[in-house]
Amino acid sequence: xxxxxPKPLALREGITILRVGGAVxxxxxxxxxxxxxxxxxxxxxNDLLDAGFKQVGNDFPVFLHPETNExxxxxxxxxxxxxxxxxxxxxxxxxxxxxxxxQRRDLTINAMARSGxxxxxxxxxxxxxxxxxxxxxxxxxxxxxxxxxxxxxxxxARYHHLGFxxxxxxxxxxxxxxxxxxxxxxxxxxxxxxxxRALCEQTPEVFFRLLHxxxxxxxxxxxxxxxxxxxxxxxxRDQFDDSLRRWAALTGEDFLPDLFCRAAIxxxxxxxSNLVRISLDSGPPASSEDAISLLERLxxxxxxxxxxxxxxxxxxxDGRFSADELSRVRAVKTIAETISGGEFAAQGLKGTxxxxxxxxxxxxxxxxxx
Numbered sequence: 407x408x409x410x411x412p413k414p415l416a417l418r419e420g421i422t423i424l425r426v427g428g429a430v431x432x433x434x435x436x437x438x439x440x441x442x443x444x445x446x447x448x449x450x451x452n453d454l455l456d457a458g459f460k461q462v463g464n465d466f467p468v469f470l471h472p473e474t475n476e477x478x479x480x481x482x483x484x485x486x487x488x489x490x491x492x493x494x495x496x497x498x499x500x501x502x503x504x505x506x507x508x509q510r511r512d513l514t515i516n517a518m519a520r521s522g523x524x525x526x527x528x529x530x531x532x533x534x535x536x537x538x539x540x541x542x543x544x545x546x547x548x549x550x551x552x553x554x555x556x557x558x559x560x561x562x563a564r565y566h567h568l569g570f571x572x573x574x575x576x577x578x579x580x581x582x583x584x585x586x587x588x589x590x591x592x593x594x595x596x597x598x599x600x601x602x603r604a605l606c607e608q609t610p611e612v613f614f615r616l617l618h619x620x621x622x623x624x625x626x627x628x629x630x631x632x633x634x635x636x637x638x639x640x641x642x643r644d645q646f647d648d649s650l651r652r653w654a655a656l657t658g659e660d661f662l663p664d665l666f667c668r669a670a671i672x673x674x675x676x677x678x679s680n681l682v683r684i685s686l687d688s689g690p691p692a693s694s695e696d697a698i699s700l701l702e703r704l705x706x707x708x709x710x711x712x713x714x715x716x717x718x719x720x721x722x723x724d725g726r727f728s729a730d731e732l733s734r735v736r737a738v739k740t741i742a743e744t745i746s747g748g749e750f751a752a753q754g755l756k757g758t759x760x761x762x763x764x765x766x767x768x769x770x771x772x773x774x775x776x
Contacts, residue, residue, distance in 0.1 A: 417457055422447045423478070424504065424519040424527070431515045434526075434536055435568070444471075444478040445507055445519065448500050454478065467498040481507040484550075505529045509545055512554045513561065513576075517544050535573075541565075542573040552588040555580050555622060556600035563604050563613035572616070584620045594670030597626055605649040611636045614656070635660060638723045645722050650678055654719045658682025674712070681705075681716040686724055690731045694772040697738040698765065706739055713739075734775050741775075742768040 417423075423446050432439040446454065451467060459469035459478060467480035482498040483506050504527060508517040514532040521527065530544050541561055548554060558580060562572055572580070583589070604613035614631050617623045623631050635656055642655030653675050661683040684703050691697035706713035717735060721727045745767050747760040755763055 417449065417453060421449045421453060422504070422521075424521050426508070426519045427511070427516050430518045430520050430526070431532070431536070433520075434518075434533060435565075442476055444476060445481055445504065446478050447481045447502070447504050447507070449480055450500050451480070451498075454480075466496060482510070483507070484510050510547065511544055512548060512551070512557055514540075514542050514544055515561075539565075539569040539571065540573045541570055541576060543576045543579060546579075548576070549579055549583050552583055552592055553596055553600065555583055555589060555620065556597060556604075556617075559613045559616040560600055560604040560607065562616055563607040563609050563611075566609040566612045577620075581620050584622045589622055589626060592626075598670045598672070602649045605652045606647065608643075609640075610643055610652060611639045614639070631656070632660070642719065642722050646718075650675055651715055651719050651722075654678040654682045654716070655723050658719065658723070659686055678712060678715060678719070681713070682719050685716055685720045685727075690726050690728075691735060691738075691776070693776050694738060695769045697735050697772065697776070698742060698768050700735065701739055701742070702765075707743065737775055738768075738772045741772050745771060 423444055425442055426445045427443045429439045429442045431437075446469075451461065451469075454469045455461065458472035460472065462468045462470055462477070467482060469478045469480075470476070471478055480498040481502040481504060482496055483502055485495045485497065504519060508519060508527075508529060511517040514530045514535045516532070517528075517530045518532040519527040526533065531542075535542050541558055543554075558572060558576065562570060601613075604610055607613065614623060615636055617626070618631050618636075638659065639652060639656040642652050646652055646655075653671075657679045659682070661679040681704050685700065688696075688700050688703065691700055701707065701713065704713040704716055714736070717727070717732050721729065721732045745764055747755075747764050750760045750763045
């Protein structure tokens, strides 16, 4: 049985609290969910503040429950008033109906509600689209928020294994939105947030393939993603569940060190992609000197675990780097780390002479591995 809205707080008569959005969708799909969104119909901000709720921010009428800390939003409508994700005028009022609130949502499968008594409220056919495995927009106002292009692609990646597809009419709207150039108005951190979440979905390659079909990958990312790149991601997602290594597998081979893109990619992700490219360009070491050179290029003696993430990705996407080859490189590092410049400084060496002496001793100490 679905959870009912908590009722330890006194709210005036005529106020209705309903569970909405993803929790309703995933319950119907039999998916586990750990976040619940609530909508409050018939209330004004003072109603919730007087009941002990805490308001979050000033732009949207969202409140935190004083006991569960879950988010409760007043029923609202939104009207396009500018460009980008934030270009909306929000209208929250006790007269806004549940149906009006649900109509502003992106997809029909996200525009359902569940009452405290367990009744499903589905004015836009979300349950039917769940059964038909369709990702369909609720209304023409879908085009007012360019971030929805990325959200729909992410949902396609999440539910692709269940047979979900983007409805043709919704795909047409997404293509139109891409052509207007409004994606460029999106805040970079919002784009990356959707991207990172998509990378952790069950079939992340679907997200990027859809963006490529729409022509949005060149607009928002550092390269035009090829089928070869998507194939690498498909291989990697079966071995890794984190966005860092999946991103590096996707982009490493084609990474450009001087790239700039609008997606606000974290430095750690960019660095890992670059180091994967360096490793692929270098190829498997043929000698202990090659192995030391590779580890130096990866800055492996200073960057902690990052180098190992890089080798793990390389071993996943490039058959030249066998498990035995990677084990040898790791063994070289383990031995090399025991050799430092202290003994050479004690001998009176300085600066680059110490660095060269350490390097030569590391090579000599690991020659037996090749």
